[in-house]
Every structure is written in structure tokens, then in C-alpha cells.
Amino acid sequence: MSSGVLVTGLGLVAPHGHDADSVFDAIVQGRSAVHELAMDLAKPAAAATVDIDLSRWFNKLQTAGVDRVSQLAVAAADLAVRDAGGLAHAAPERIGIYVGCGMGGASALEAAYRSSNGRVSPLTIPAFMPNAPAAHVAMRLGVRGPVLTYAVACASSSVAIAEAAKAVRCGEVDIAIAGGTEALIVPGVVLTWQAMQTLASFTPGGDAAARCCRPFSADRSGFVLGEGAAFLVLESAERAAARQAPTRHAELAGWGLSCDATHLTKPDAQGQQRALRAALQLAGLTPSDIGYVNAHGTATKAGDTVECEAIRGVWGEDLSGLRVSSTKALHGHLLGAAGALEAVITIQALKRQQLPPQAHCDTPDPLCDVPLARAGEALVRPLDAALSSSFAFGGTNSSLVFKRV
Structure with missing residues (x-):
């Protein structure tokens, strides 16, 4: 699809x-x-x-x-x-x-x-x-x-x-x-x-x-x-x-939106999973097709833990083939503009075939047990599809899937 x-x-x-x-x-x-x-x-x-x-x-x-x-x-x-x-x-x-x-x-x-x-x-x-x-x-x-x-x-x-x-x-x-x-x-x-x-x-x-x-x-x-x-x-x-467009950066292959409907500021793993799965389904991809996730990852205690729970729940046995990072460590949280900037970074990762490494995480939280991208890490396979997620106060979740062209 x-x-x-x-x-x-x-x-x-x-x-x-x-x-x-x-x-x-x-x-x-x-x-x-x-x-x-x-x-x-x-x-x-x-x-x-x-x-x-x-x-x-x-x-x-x-x-x-x-x-x-x-x-x-x-x-x-x-x-x-x-x-x-x-x-x-x-x-x-x-x-x-x-x-x-x-x-x-x-x-x-x-x-x-x-x-x-x-x-x-x-x-x-x-x-x-x-x-x-x-x-x-x-x-x-x-x-x-x-x-x-x-x-x-x-x-x-x-x-x-x-x-x-x-x-x-x-x-x-x-x-x-x-x-x-x-x-x-x-x-x-x-x-x-x-x-x-x-x-x-x-x-x-x-x-x-x-x-x-x-x-x-x-x-x-x-x-x-x-x-x-x-x-x-x-x-x-x-x-x-x-029109012979001069540039074709990527395909926006899928997107998924959901609402937690549980709490105004506390995230919910089930709600996030619904957005992730919807984006993958629309793109016609399985979790194993995704090589990189640019995570929402705000560095709050609850937020990071819940997001990792959501990622583990969706990827399951395919988790080992995935790499995750939150680039907010380096550019801050742009709030309303965060998803757009991180979409550009995710597209660049596909074009350049490079993983944005997880900065400033020398000792990962055991509750954030997902495979983080590390500086200098080489790709074990071509990066053909990547996903960017944004999870908001109010409970709205949005995930975008991009494919290399």
C-alpha cells in the first residue's frame, strides 16, 4: 500500500x-x-x-x-x-x-x-x-x-x-x-x-x-x-x-491519530499504541519494517517510561531490529512545532542513511528498555522506513511514517 x-x-x-x-x-x-x-x-x-x-x-x-x-x-x-x-x-x-x-x-x-x-x-x-x-x-x-x-x-x-x-x-x-x-x-x-x-x-x-x-x-x-x-x-x-519536481525527499506513507481520553497531562501507553498501529496500518508496513523511531521523548519521568512501554507493546519480538532516539536532548522541545522539526530530522535520517544518536543518556533508565541509537552506530540494514511520534497534553497522539524514495 x-x-x-x-x-x-x-x-x-x-x-x-x-x-x-x-x-x-x-x-x-x-x-x-x-x-x-x-x-x-x-x-x-x-x-x-x-x-x-x-x-x-x-x-x-x-x-x-x-x-x-x-x-x-x-x-x-x-x-x-x-x-x-x-x-x-x-x-x-x-x-x-x-x-x-x-x-x-x-x-x-x-x-x-x-x-x-x-x-x-x-x-x-x-x-x-x-x-x-x-x-x-x-x-x-x-x-x-x-x-x-x-x-x-x-x-x-x-x-x-x-x-x-x-x-x-x-x-x-x-x-x-x-x-x-x-x-x-x-x-x-x-x-x-x-x-x-x-x-x-x-x-x-x-x-x-x-x-x-x-x-x-x-x-x-x-x-x-x-x-x-x-x-x-x-x-x-x-x-x-x-511537473518534474526538483526534489523528492521522502514519501509520507502513513499517519495515525488517537486520543488517550484518560487524563489531561498524564500519558497512556494504550492510546499511544493506537496511533502507532494506525500509522503502520495505513502505510501498509509492519513494525519490523521500521528501522528508526524519532520518539517524543521529553525527558520527563512519566512520559519517557510510558512511551517506551508503548513502543515495546507494538514492536514486541521485532524490537531488537529497531533504534530509538529523542533529538529533543539537543534542540529542545518546540511544543507546537516539535512534530514538524522532528519530521524533518526523520526524513533526513532516511535520506542520509544515518541514525540520530541518543544524546546525554549515559545510564538508561531500566524502565526505558528500548534499543537506543548510539553515536557512531552503523546501520545493520538499509533504513527504508522511519517513524516520528508526538504525544500531547490533552491526550492526543500523532505518529507519522516516512519511506525512503
């Missing part, structure tokens, strides 16, 4: 850079983009931030009322479209935009709350509304088809990609620009995550901040926030062939 949906464009603006190859190189080499935040906080906090000159896409006048989350989205979507060879071959009404964004424009909201003179910009609402990034991408690219936003916490952009693939497959659109964006590194947001006691702890100094996110490790203490945006251009295999 084949979904017939190809990834013909990749674009990202990530903590490691804005070129898919160089970002993947950094991940494979284990280079951390996480650093200590220079903020006035009661407790130290770390995050992975984006360093990019956005003047390529916006002049000073254009940035008025455009939050950073939308600026990053416009940049990443533009890079993806350029990689795909542009949009001149498609009618604007037949192009769709599908964006995941968990929380919207945090910088605009923070500025409004912290206004020193009591004046709030009248552009605050359109700047921080969660659908602003999708709207800005549509305006910049002249897209007049469906322009949709998915706010499903940490699964937002993975869900957006799955929904975009459905639209392509059923013929609702000819081209889908799908991904996610998030830019939450402001004091107010960091404080709220610290209040939940989910962020990684560390003692300031040396490389402690860079190594503080340790998925699957026995001494893990939580995740670190990241920011950025990533987009995929999706189209049918027939259309890509007809």
Missing part, C-alpha cells in the same frame, strides 16, 4: 540553523543548541533559541504587529516552497496551508502584560492569536485554498502534517504546505512551565545547561523549551512526476 503523498520541499528555522543538512549534521554529531537563559528568574532555566536574520523576509515596518512566532513561520514556509521549486505550477485556490501552533504569539502577550505606561498595542490580538502564523504565510505566498491552524499542544504540527496529507490524498488540494511554529521563550511562559515542575534542572556553569535534557536517562529531570518553525511541502506522486 502507498499513500501516494510525497514530501517535495523542506524548510526550517531551528536552534541549530536553517538548512536541513547542516541541522542534521549537528544532531548526528551530538552538538547541543541548549543554553542557559539570561532572564530575571527565581530559578535558572535553559532553552534552545533561534539565531537568524529575519530581515530577509521582513523590514522594520512589516514587523509591526507580527509576532516572532509568525516571522519564523513565514521564513520556514518560504524556504520549504523554494526547496520545492516554487508554487507557479499550482492554482492558488488549490494550495492549502496547515499549521500547528500550540500557544500563539507569546512575545506580543508578554509585551502587553509588562507595558510600563499602561498602553497596550492595538495590534496585540492579531499578533498573538494562534492562527496568525498561518494567515501570514498565506498572505506572503498568495495561497487562497484552505488555511488551517491546529492547536493540539505538543502534537500540533504532527497533526497538521497528517491532516495536510489527507487533503492531498483525497484531492482536496494539489499542494499542501504543512508544519508548525512556536516562539515561547519569554519570562512569563518560562515561569509557567517552571511552576509545573516539568523543566530540566541544572547547576549553572560549564556545559550543565547544554546537557540538562536527558531523555530516557536514569537521572533525567525534565525537558527544555525550544523555539523555531519547520514546514513540509506535500503533493501527490503523480503531480510531482508530471
Whole structure:
């Protein structure tokens, strides 16, 4: 079985850079983009931030009322479209935009709350509304088809990609620009995550901040926030062939969505397994066909353990042939944009035939008994299919299966 949906464009603006190859190189080499935040906080906090000159896409006048989350989205979507060879071959009404964004424009909201003179910009609402990034991408690219936003916490952009693939497959659109964006590194947001006691702890100094996110490790203490945006251009295999698309990065072979329906913040292995199995079934693959899983792996005590239980339950006797890693250890947790960035990394793993190693896990938790990818590990067989998972607060689970082309 084949979904017939190809990834013909990749674009990202990530903590490691804005070129898919160089970002993947950094991940494979284990280079951390996480650093200590220079903020006035009661407790130290770390995050992975984006360093990019956005003047390529916006002049000073254009940035008025455009939050950073939308600026990053416009940049990443533009890079993806350029990689795909542009949009001149498609009618604007037949192009769709599908964006995941968990929380919207945090910088605009923070500025409004912290206004020193009591004046709030009248552009605050359109700047921080969660659908602003999708709207800005549509305006910049002249897209007049469906322009949709998915706010499903940490699964937002993975869900957006799955929904975009459905639209392509059923013929609702000819081209889908799908991904996610998030830019939450402001004091107010960091404080709220610290209040939940989910962020990684560390003692300031040396490389402690860079190594503080340790998925699957026995001494893990939580995740670190990241920011950025990533987009995929999706189209049918027939259309890509007809227009002689310059790039065919991978096939999005299957996707699976489910809901735990058990708890707002506590994950459930059975719910995650339903998404994993649904993605494999749609792709026409068995667990033994999958060589690599880019795990959700946030480095929380409960989250990592439950995810490993779900993986063991689905792969069973085929577990030994699988390798698993969470690249959040190096680029942080992009929340609403996490699934999109990790989808790009998973696609790169297929293209480059390399496994992103599990960083910062010297002593794995015995309860996280899955085969972790290790630095320098050689492939024992060609990597033909890989899977990326995103599991969210609210209980939504999303898994994407990619095949090498």
C-alpha cells in the first residue's frame, strides 16, 4: 500500500540553523543548541533559541504587529516552497496551508502584560492569536485554498502534517504546505512551565545547561523549551512526476491519530499504541519494517517510561531490529512545532542513511528498555522506513511514517 503523498520541499528555522543538512549534521554529531537563559528568574532555566536574520523576509515596518512566532513561520514556509521549486505550477485556490501552533504569539502577550505606561498595542490580538502564523504565510505566498491552524499542544504540527496529507490524498488540494511554529521563550511562559515542575534542572556553569535534557536517562529531570518553525511541502506522486519536481525527499506513507481520553497531562501507553498501529496500518508496513523511531521523548519521568512501554507493546519480538532516539536532548522541545522539526530530522535520517544518536543518556533508565541509537552506530540494514511520534497534553497522539524514495 502507498499513500501516494510525497514530501517535495523542506524548510526550517531551528536552534541549530536553517538548512536541513547542516541541522542534521549537528544532531548526528551530538552538538547541543541548549543554553542557559539570561532572564530575571527565581530559578535558572535553559532553552534552545533561534539565531537568524529575519530581515530577509521582513523590514522594520512589516514587523509591526507580527509576532516572532509568525516571522519564523513565514521564513520556514518560504524556504520549504523554494526547496520545492516554487508554487507557479499550482492554482492558488488549490494550495492549502496547515499549521500547528500550540500557544500563539507569546512575545506580543508578554509585551502587553509588562507595558510600563499602561498602553497596550492595538495590534496585540492579531499578533498573538494562534492562527496568525498561518494567515501570514498565506498572505506572503498568495495561497487562497484552505488555511488551517491546529492547536493540539505538543502534537500540533504532527497533526497538521497528517491532516495536510489527507487533503492531498483525497484531492482536496494539489499542494499542501504543512508544519508548525512556536516562539515561547519569554519570562512569563518560562515561569509557567517552571511552576509545573516539568523543566530540566541544572547547576549553572560549564556545559550543565547544554546537557540538562536527558531523555530516557536514569537521572533525567525534565525537558527544555525550544523555539523555531519547520514546514513540509506535500503533493501527490503523480503531480510531482508530471511537473518534474526538483526534489523528492521522502514519501509520507502513513499517519495515525488517537486520543488517550484518560487524563489531561498524564500519558497512556494504550492510546499511544493506537496511533502507532494506525500509522503502520495505513502505510501498509509492519513494525519490523521500521528501522528508526524519532520518539517524543521529553525527558520527563512519566512520559519517557510510558512511551517506551508503548513502543515495546507494538514492536514486541521485532524490537531488537529497531533504534530509538529523542533529538529533543539537543534542540529542545518546540511544543507546537516539535512534530514538524522532528519530521524533518526523520526524513533526513532516511535520506542520509544515518541514525540520530541518543544524546546525554549515559545510564538508561531500566524502565526505558528500548534499543537506543548510539553515536557512531552503523546501520545493520538499509533504513527504508522511519517513524516520528508526538504525544500531547490533552491526550492526543500523532505518529507519522516516512519511506525512503
